[in-house]
Structures are given as C-alpha cells and as structure tokens.
Amino acid sequence: MTVSAAWYLTLAAAMFTIGAIGLLVRRNVLVMFMCVELMLNAANLTFVTFARELNDIGGQAVVFFVLVVAAAEVVVGLGIIVAIYRRRVGATADDIHVMKG
Amino acid sequence: MLKVAFLIPLFPFLGFLVLTAFGRKLGNPRAGWLATIMVLASFVSAVVVFAGLLGRATGARSYTQTWYSWISVDRLHVTAGVLIDPLSMTMALFVTGVSTLIHLYSIGYMEHDEDFPKFFLYLNLFVSSMLILVLAGNFLLTFLGWEGVGVCSYFLIAFWFDRPSAASAGKKAMIFNRIGDAGFLLAMFLIFERTGSLQYETVFAAVGHVGTPSLTAIALLLFLGAVGKSAQLPLYPWLADAMEGPTPVSALIHAATMVTAGVYLMCRIAPILHLAPDAAHVIAIVGAATAFLGATIACAQDDIKKILAYSTISQLGYMFLAAGVGAYVAAIFLMLTHAFYKALLFLGAGSVIHAMDDEQDTKRFGALARLMPITSVTFLVGWLAIGGVPPLSGFWSKGDVLMNAYALSPLLYAIAALTALLTAYYLGRCYLLTFSGQQRWSEARRSGDGTHASSAGHAASAAHPAGSEGAGLHPHDPGWVMTLPLEVLAAAAVVGGIINLPFHPLDFLERWLNPVVGAELLQTHFSTGAQWAFALGDAVLAGFGVAIALGFWRRTAEHPELEPSFFRRAWYIDWAYDRFIAGGSADLAQLTADDVETKVIDGAVNGFGGFVAASGRRLRRVQTGYVRNYALGLMGGLVVVLAYIVVRAAS
Amino acid sequence: MQLLLATATLPDTITFAVAAAICIIGSVGVVVSTHPVHSALMLVMTLFGVAVLFVEENAQFLAAVQVIVYAGAIVVLFLFVIMLLGIDRAESIAADPLKGQRATALVLGALVLAEVVLLGRGRWPTGVHAAAGALNQAGKPNVNVLGVSIFTTYLLPFEITSALLVIAIVGAVVLARRPRRDGSVPAVIGDEADGGAGSPADELEPAPAGVGEDVDETESPASGVPAGRSDEGSRP
Numbered sequence: 001m002t003v004s005a006a007w008y009l010t011l012a013a014a015m016f017t018i019g020a021i022g023l024l025v026r027r028n029v030l031v032m033f034m035c036v037e038l039m040l041n042a043a044n045l046t047f048v049t050f051a052r053e054l055n056d057i058g059g060q061a062v063v064f065f066v067l068v069v070a071a072a073e074v075v076v077g078l079g080i081i082v083a084i085y086r087r088r089v090g091a092t093a094d095d096i097h098v099m100k101g
Numbered sequence: 102m103l104k105v106a107f108l109i110p111l112f113p114f115l116g117f118l119v120l121t122a123f124g125r126k127l128g129n130p131r132a133g134w135l136a137t138i139m140v141l142a143s144f145v146s147a148v149v150v151f152a153g154l155l156g157r158a159t160g161a162r163s164y165t166q167t168w169y170s171w172i173s174v175d176r177l178h179v180t181a182g183v184l185i186d187p188l189s190m191t192m193a194l195f196v197t198g199v200s201t202l203i204h205l206y207s208i209g210y211m212e213h214d215e216d217f218p219k220f221f222l223y224l225n226l227f228v229s230s231m232l233i234l235v236l237a238g239n240f241l242l243t244f245l246g247w248e249g250v251g252v253c254s255y256f257l258i259a260f261w262f263d264r265p266s267a268a269s270a271g272k273k274a275m276i277f278n279r280i281g282d283a284g285f286l287l288a289m290f291l292i293f294e295r296t297g298s299l300q301y302e303t304v305f306a307a308v309g310h311v312g313t314p315s316l317t318a319i320a321l322l323l324f325l326g327a328v329g330k331s332a333q334l335p336l337y338p339w340l341a342d343a344m345e346g347p348t349p350v351s352a353l354i355h356a357a358t359m360v361t362a363g364v365y366l367m368c369r370i371a372p373i374l375h376l377a378p379d380a381a382h383v384i385a386i387v388g389a390a391t392a393f394l395g396a397t398i399a400c401a402q403d404d405i406k407k408i409l410a411y412s413t414i415s416q417l418g419y420m421f422l423a424a425g426v427g428a429y430v431a432a433i434f435l436m437l438t439h440a441f442y443k444a445l446l447f448l449g450a451g452s453v454i455h456a457m458d459d460e461q462d463t464k465r466f467g468a469l470a471r472l473m474p475i476t477s478v479t480f481l482v483g484w485l486a487i488g489g490v491p492p493l494s495g496f497w498s499k500g501d502v503l504m505n506a507y508a509l510s511p512l513l514y515a516i517a518a519l520t521a522l523l524t525a526y527y528l529g530r531c532y533l534l535t536f537s538g539q540q541r542w543s544e545a546r547r548s549g550d551g552t553h554a555s556s557a558g559h560a561a562s563a564a565h566p567a568g569s570e571g572a573g574l575h576p577h578d579p580g581w582v583m584t585l586p587l588e589v590l591a592a593a594a595v596v597g598g599i600i601n602l603p604f605h606p607l608d609f610l611e612r613w614l615n616p617v618v619g620a621e622l623l624q625t626h627f628s629t630g631a632q633w634a635f636a637l638g639d640a641v642l643a644g645f646g647v648a649i650a651l652g653f654w655r656r657t658a659e660h661p662e663l664e665p666s667f668f669r670r671a672w673y674i675d676w677a678y679d680r681f682i683a684g685g686s687a688d689l690a691q692l693t694a695d696d697v698e699t700k701v702i703d704g705a706v707n708g709f710g711g712f713v714a715a716s717g718r719r720l721r722r723v724q725t726g727y728v729r730n731y732a733l734g735l736m737g738g739l740v741v742v743l744a745y746i747v748v749r750a751a752s
Numbered sequence: 753m754q755l756l757l758a759t760a761t762l763p764d765t766i767t768f769a770v771a772a773a774i775c776i777i778g779s780v781g782v783v784v785s786t787h788p789v790h791s792a793l794m795l796v797m798t799l800f801g802v803a804v805l806f807v808e809e810n811a812q813f814l815a816a817v818q819v820i821v822y823a824g825a826i827v828v829l830f831l832f833v834i835m836l837l838g839i840d841r842a843e844s845i846a847a848d849p850l851k852g853q854r855a856t857a858l859v860l861g862a863l864v865l866a867e868v869v870l871l872g873r874g875r876w877p878t879g880v881h882a883a884a885g886a887l888n889q890a891g892k893p894n895v896n897v898l899g900v901s902i903f904t905t906y907l908l909p910f911e912i913t914s915a916l917l918v919i920a921i922v923g924a925v926v927l928a929r930r931p932r933r934d935g936s937v938p939a940v941i942g943d944e945a946d947g948g949a950g951s952p953a954d955e956l957e958p959a960p961a962g963v964g965e966d967v968d969e970t971e972s973p974a975s976g977v978p979a980g981r982s983d984e985g986s987r988p
Contacts, residue, residue: 002764002808006872011772011805013868015779015798017861022783024733024857025848030834031791034782037826038795041802044818050879051887052809057901058884060811060894064902067814067821068913072920074826078833079927085837086930094849097726727850736860743867750871 102153124218184238281329288322320380327363348451385425392418427623428505488525494597525646774801
C-alpha cells in the first residue's frame with residue numbers, strides 16, 4: 001500500500017501554487033511557459049491520485065489526453081514565440097502594455 | 102333704473118382702455134379731460150342707481166345684478182356680479198364724486214408732465230377697480246378689485262419710476278399690501294369651507310351656523326387684509342413712503358378711496374363681527390392704537406405730505422375703532438367726511454407744493470396766506486374740519502365715533518380723545534407753518550433743494566413753475582382747474598355733517614344704512630344730557646388743540662422740544678423693519694448666494710463630478726497593461742472563489 | 753506521520769518522500785533559476801519526480817508516456833527554442849519592475865495553498881467509485897485497461913485530440929515561416945539569404961531537385977523545425 005492520497009494531493013497543490021507564483025513573477029516568456037507546464041503536471045498528479053482512490057480508469061484516461069493536448073499547446077505556443085522573436089529580439093512579457101489605461 | 106349699475110365700473114374701465122390705445126395721440130390735456138368725463142359719467146350712473154334704490158321701500162333695498170358665471174368648478178360657484186345696497190352705493194357715490202374732482206385737479210397739476218396720458222389711464226383703472234371692489238356681490242370679486250387697487254397704487258406711487266426712492270416706495274407698498282392680501286385669501290378659503298359659498302348674501306345667511314372660533318378666525322384674517330390695505334399697525338409704514346407719488350395720487354388713493362377699502366370690508370362683514378366679539382375687540386384696540394401712533398408721529402414731521410399721511414393713518418385708526426366697537430354707521434360717516442377734508446388738505450398741499458416749485462418742507466414755507474388766498478382759506482377749513490371744530494363735518498363724525506367708543510370702553514375713549522386733541526394740534530401746526538408766521542423763503546431762491554428733487558417728468562415744471570415766469574419763487578393760487586375742486590371739497594367739509602346729525606330724524610345716514618348694518622349696530626343708551634356732554638367735550642378738545650397750536654406756532658417755527666426724535670423717526674418702527682426684517686432677509690439672501698449656493702449646491706454637484714473624475718483616475722491605475730498584473734487578478738479571483746467554497750463546505 | 757505509516761509500507765513511504773522532494777526542489781528551481789536553460793533542466797527533474805509518483809500510484813503507462821512525451825519531447829522543444837532564439841540571457845531577477853507584484857503573488861499563492869488544504873482536511877476522495885470503469889482489474893495490466901478505456905469509452909476524445917495534433921503541427925509550420933523581403937512568405941525557413949523572388953509554390957518544386965542533386969549538402973528539413981540560424985543560405 002502506498003502513502004495516503006492526502007499527501008499526494010497536498011504535493012500537487014504545492015506544485016500548482018509554485019507554478020502559479022512562478023507565472024506571475026517571471027518575465028521571461030519561456031520560463032512562464034514552463035511554469036504553466038508545472039501547473040499541468042500538478043493537475044495530472046491529482047487526477048492520477050483520484051483514479052487510484054476511486055478505483056477509476058477515467059482519471060488516467062484524462063491524464064493521457066491532457067498530455068497530448070499539452071504537447072500540442074507547447075508546439076503552437078513556441079511557434080508563436082518564435083514568430084514574435086523575429087520582430088523584436090529580447091521580448092519579455094512586460095513589453096506589451098499598449099492597453100495601459 | 103338699477104339696471105345701469107354695470108355702467109358704474111364700466112365707464113372708467115373704458116376710459117382706461119381708450120387711453121391705453123390712444124392716450125399719446127390725445128395728449129395733454131385732452132387725455133385728462135377724457136378721463137375726467139369718464140369718471141363723471143360713472144358718478145352720474147351712480148346717482149341714477151342711487152335714485153333707483155331710494156325709490157324702493159326700505160326693506161327692499163338690495164339688488165343683485167349678475168353679469169356672468171365666472172368660476173364653476175365642483176362645489177365652487179362664483180358669479181361676476183354686483184350687489185347694490187345702501188352700503189355699496191354710499192361708497193360708490195363718494196368714490197366717484199371725489200375722484201371726479203381729483204381728476205379735474207390733476208389736469209392742472211400734471212400739466213407739465215410728459216407722461217400726462219399715462220397718469221390718467223392709471224387713475225381710470227384705479228377708479229374702475231375701486232368700484233368693482235365696493236360694488237361686488239361676493240368676496241372673490243371684491244378681492245379682484247382689492248388687488249386691482251393695490252396694483253394701481255403701485256403704478257401711481259412709482260409713477261416717476263426713474264427716481265429710486267419712488268420705485269422702492271412702490272415696491273414697499275406692494276409688499277405690505279401683499280401681506281394683508283394673504284390674510285384675505287386665507288379668510289376666503291375658510292369662508293368657503295365653512296359656508297360653501299362666497300356670495301355675500303349666502304354667506305351672511307349662513308353665519309349663524311358657523312362656530313365662533315371659525316368666525317373669529319375669518320374676521321381676524323379679513324382684518325389682516327384690511328390692516329395691509331388701510332395702513333394700520335403693524336403694516337402702515339408704506340403709506341408714508343407712498344407720498345413719493347404725485348399729490349393727486351396721494352389725495353385720491355391714500356386718503357379718500359383705497360385706504361378706506363379696509364373699513365368698507367369691516368362694515369360689509371358686520372354680521373360676522375357681530376358674532377365674533379373677540380375679533381371685534383382686537384379691531385377696536387388696533388384701531389385706537391394706530392390712531393394714537395399716527396397722531397404722535399404727525400406732530401413731529403416737517404414734510405407737509407408726511408404730516409397728512411400720518412394723519413390719514415391716524416384717522417383710519419378711528420374708523421377701525423368705530424367698526425370694532427360695532428358703530429358701523431359712525432365708521433362710514435367718518436370715512437365720508439374724512440374723504441372730503443383729507444382730499445381737500447392734500448389738494449391744498451399739492452397747490453402749495455406746485456407754487457413753491459416742488460418744495461415740501463414746511464419749515465421752508467411761511468406767510469403764504471396773503472399770496473395764496475384760496476388755498477389758504479380752504480386749507481384752514483380742512484384743518485378746522487379735521488380738528489373737530491363745531492359745526493364742521495368732522496365734529497359730528499368724530500363725535501359719533503368717540504361716543505360709541507365710550508359705550509364699549511372708557512379707556513378707548515380716553516385714547517381717542519387724546520388723539521383728537523393731537524389731531525387739532527398737529528394740523529394747526531401744519532397750517533401755521535405753511536401759511537402764517539415768518540416768510541422762510543425768498544423770492545430770489547431757485548427751487549430744487551427740497552427733499553423731493555424733481556424727476557425728469559417734473560423737470561419741465563422746475564423750469565416753468567405754475568404761473569411764475571423766469572427765475573425765483575412767486576407763489577400764487579393755481580388756475581380754476583385746481584381751485585374749483587378745492588372749493589367744492591371745502592364746502593363739503595363744512596356742511597357734510599348734515600348727513601348724519603345725531604338728532605332724529607336728521608340721522609339720514611343711520612337710517613339709510615339700517616338695512617345693511619342695523620342689526621349689528623352697537624346700541625348705545627345715552628341720555629340726551631350725556632350726548633350734550635360728549636359734544637361739549639369734543640368741542641373743548643378741538644378748541645384746546647387749536648389754541649395750543651396757535652400759541653406755539655403762530656409766530657415761530659422753531660420748537661425742537663415739541664418735536665422729539667422718537668416721534669420724528671416714527672417710533673423707530675419702520676427703522677426696525679428695515680434693519681431686522683429687510684436687513685435680515687437681505688443677509689440671508691447674501692448668505693444663501695455666497696455660501697449655500699457656491700459651497701453646498703455647487704459644491705455637491707462639482708464635488709460629485711470631481712468624485713467621479715477622481716475615482717476614475719484611481720481606478721484607471723488597475724489597467725496597467727501588463728499581462729502579469731492581470732494574471733495576478735485572476736489569482737485573486739481564484740482565492741475568492743476557493744474561499745467561498747471553503748466556507749460553504751464548512752457550514 | 754501516523755496517517756503515513758498506517759497504511760503504507762516503508763519502501764513506499766521512502767519512495768514518496770524522495771520523489772516529493774525532487775518535485776518540490778525542481779518546481780522551486782524552475783521558478784527561481786535565472787538562466788532559462790537551468791529552468792528547463794529543473795523542469796525535467798520535476799517531471800521525472802512526477803513520473804516516479806505515477807508509478808507509485810499504479811499508473812505505469814502514464815509514467816512512461818510522461819517521460820517520453822513531456823521530458824523527452826516537450827522540454828527538448830523548449831531547449832531548441834531557447835537555443836534558437838538566444839533567449840539564454842540571464843534575466844535580472846533582482847527586482848520586479850511591477851510594484852508589489854512579487855509580494856502579492858507570494859501572498860495569494862500562500863492563500864490558495866491554504867484554502868486547497870483546508871478544503872480537503874482529510875476528506876479528499878468523495879466521488880463515486882469506478883464511474884468510468886474499474887482501474888484495478890484482476891489479471892489485466894494497467895496498459896490494457898487504459899487502452900481498452902481509450903479506444904472504447906473515450907474514442908471520440910481520442911480522435912479529436914489526434915486531429916488537434918495535426919492542426920497543431922500545421923499551425924506551427926505556418927507560424928514559423930519567415931516572410932520574404934517583398935512580403936510574400938516562403939514555404940520553408942532558411943532561404944532568407946537568397947533575397948529570393950518567386951512564390952511559395954515555385955519554391956516547392958526545385959526543393960526536391962536541389963536535394964536530389966547535392967546529396968552531401970546539409971538538407972534543411974522540410975518540417976517547420978529550424979535547424980539553427982547559421983545553417984540557412986546554402987541551399988539553391
């Protein structure tokens with residue numbers, strides 16, 4: 001028997017929080033993206049934990065699909081970043097503030 | 102014959118209309134003659150109607166003529182129509198008669214005024230309104246006339262409106278009148294509410310069923326209206342200021358007619374006063390107090406018109422005293438005789454003013470008797486009449502009032518008697534300062550430094566004083582247009598007493614007015630001996646007054662100890678009004694304009710706008726444009742949602 | 753600790769503890785590293801930790817997929833982009849130009865964590881058991897169970913995600929094309945040095961011929977993935 005689900009869920013919550021904080025604090029676009037991946041992983045961990053607890057295959061199926069979609073998302077996201085970097089080198093998340101009121 | 106009653110107010114009104122349209126074209130003096138003829142026609146119609154009324158039996162002397170239905174709403178039905186009875190015809194006769202004489206006088210007096218036609222159209226409108234007032238058959242139509250004379254008074258007082266003092270005097274008159282009018286309106290509301298009608302006949306038939314508190318309230322409210330219109334305490338200061346108007350105006354409106362409207366009203370509501378003795382007592386007391394007040398102030402005035410104005414206030418007080426004690430006939434009698442001699446005195450004063458080139462200060466007159474004989478003699482007659490010297494009309498009328506006053510309260514009698522003494526005295530002072538004693542003016546002096554310097558309209562006469570050519574003063578009697586009215590009025594003042602001598606059957610007026618006020622008349626039961634005693638007392642008072650005046654003022658004009666400033670400044674009442682009420686209102690208005698308006702109201706509006714702008718500025722800072730800040734907002738929202746869920750899960 | 757030991761064996765506990773430590777350290781490392789490449793490597797570490805935890809939780813197939821796809825492809829992609837675009841400059845992490853951002857982020861993060869933990873408080877698993885099919889089926893390995901579930905119950909999502917992948921690829925290719933100087937966009941990245949004329953359609957045809965003739969030349973891949981900045985320009 002493995003450790004109880006509460007620990008896994010707490011760990012997942014902690015990873016999610018760290019990822020969220022990282023997203024808010026970092027300016028480098030790629031690092032922000034990585035933090036998003038971190039959050040996704042936390043969610044995956046949660047799903048798997050519940051799949052075990054509830055003896056449900058559905059949780060693992062969801063993780064499978066999340067993985068696929070995350071991959072697709074990364075592809076497109078990085079494509080966009082590349083396209084942006086063509087125009088202005090050294091862009092950070094703070095460079096767009098045209099909508100400043 | 103009674104059917105021509107509608108002509109009585111119609112003629113002057115037509116005159117007004119014609120003069121409004123064509124006055125300028127008619128010009129001087131045709132406009133004046135037209136106006137005079139219109140009023141004369143009105144007088145003739147009044148005589149005809151009077152004759153018609155005489156022709157009827159004593160009990161049947163009440164004729165109503167309805168012109169049309171004026172207001173017909175729900176329960177309120179008011180018709181426009183007249184009530185011809187002895188009281189209204191008495192008023193109509195003397196109003197039209199005296200008005201005719203004064204119109205005639207004005208043709209001469211206003212000869213040099215460039216607004217000559219305008220003066221006459223105002224006068225005609227005034228006479229028309231006054232006639233509506235006295236002839237009306239219901240309270241509302243009377244009120245229409247009441248307002249009409251008020252507004253004409255304003256027009257005429259402020260006739261030379263480019264003089265600031267005249268303009269504000271007109272305003273003052275209007276404002277004081279208005280205060281009284283509020284009382285009249287409230288009374289009408291109450292009357293309608295209690296009796297369901299405003300027609301005199303209906304109301305007086307129904308007063309028996311109305312409770313005494315309501316009747317007292319109605320009476321006092323109507324008296325408030327009368328106080329405003331007839332310049333009693335405390336609403337009298339406007340009358341002294343009203344002397345800014347031309348002298349014929351002062352004679353007509355502020356001596357003979359408009360100011361008597363209040364007395365007429367009190368007599369008209371005799372049935373109500375009869376059932377509300379408390380109100381009647383208040384009226385009597387106020388009347389007596391005003392009489393005394395007016396007399397004391399008149400003793401210390403220098404301006405000839407102001408003396409006469411305060412005298413009018415005093416005499417009106419007598420009339421209200423009479424009405425208050427229930428002696429309505431005495432009140433009407435005094436009103437009639439007073440109209441004669443007061444109009445006479447004013448016209449005489451006007452004659453003097455005209456001759457002295459608009460000078461009005463009696464301290465600058467003197468020794469005019471030789472130079473202006475007609476004016477002097479008629480003025481003397483006026484003095485003796487108002488003083489109550491027998492057998493002139495004033496003796497009989499004032500005696501009537503005094504006797505009836507005693508019947509109710511010896512204290513009131515005492516005040517009235519003292520006032521009678523003062524009346525004889527101050528008017529004697531006025532006469533003597535003007536016509537006898539030292540000549541306190543010189544032929545070489547030009548006019549204009551009197552207290553009432555000319556307006557534009559009068560500038561012409563300053564250059565061309567009536568009758569005198571070139572520079573310098575040459576006082577003399579005016580032409581026949583102005584002296585004829587003086588003579589007629591003097592005659593009336595002398596023999597006027599005959600209409601109500603206290604010897605039956607010579608008490609014509611009392612018998613004439615019996616159908617109207619007889620039931621409410623105060624019944625005095627004085628023995629013949631007592632009546633002779635009163636008569637003697639009146640004569641003695643008059644004699645003393647004349648003697649004292651002659652003693653002090655025949656030769657010298659300087660008696661400062663007899664002119665205390667308390668009286669000269671009118672007991673400081675007007676000063677107090679000006680300082681506290683007018684000043685207080687002005688201060689309040691200034692405060693409102695400066696502080697309330699700018700700080701509170703504008704402040705609120707601007708503040709609100711400022712608040713919106715400021716909050717917008719502050720809120721704008723949320724829109725930083727940075728994605729990371731917006732993501733932070735998302736996180737914040739997440740915290741809130743989770744908190745909600747936690748709380749829900751916990752409970 | 754009581755809870756931990758009650759149902760767990762010692763190896764499991766140790767495994768969990770170590771893997772959890774790896775995950776946390778890796779996560780913190782991603783956020784805190786100044787150099788993006790360091791962040792990527794920390795991410796890899798985290799992903800491995802998560803994979804271990806997957807194995808612990810009887811999700812072996814997913815652990816494998818995690819390592820292959822996430823750590824093996826996605827992070828590699830990240831590194832490619834970092835190298836290609838040269839975003840490897842160290843970011844100044846000293847102060848945040850946006851005032852109060854850092855503090856607020858930390859506070860909010862702490863709050864979120866606290867709330868989630870509060871939410872659970874031991875009553876974590878509350879759902880219906882085996883709603884979509886049992887996980888632990890006797891005799892069947894995890895892969896089989898998962899495979900059956902995906903290809904039967906979740907067939908539609910599977911097909912759709914496949915289509916999504918294709919769309920993503922096409923989209924990435926389009927996004928990463930370089931525009932020519934005259935404004936038209938070339939089919940392939942890397943012919944910038946030509947200054948070239950010609951429509952995208954023209955470019956396609958010579959490409960196979962060019963590739964066929966010069967065998968020993970470095971061929972630019974026809975896919976949208978760039979090989980590196982310095983390698984373009986030599987193709988005909």
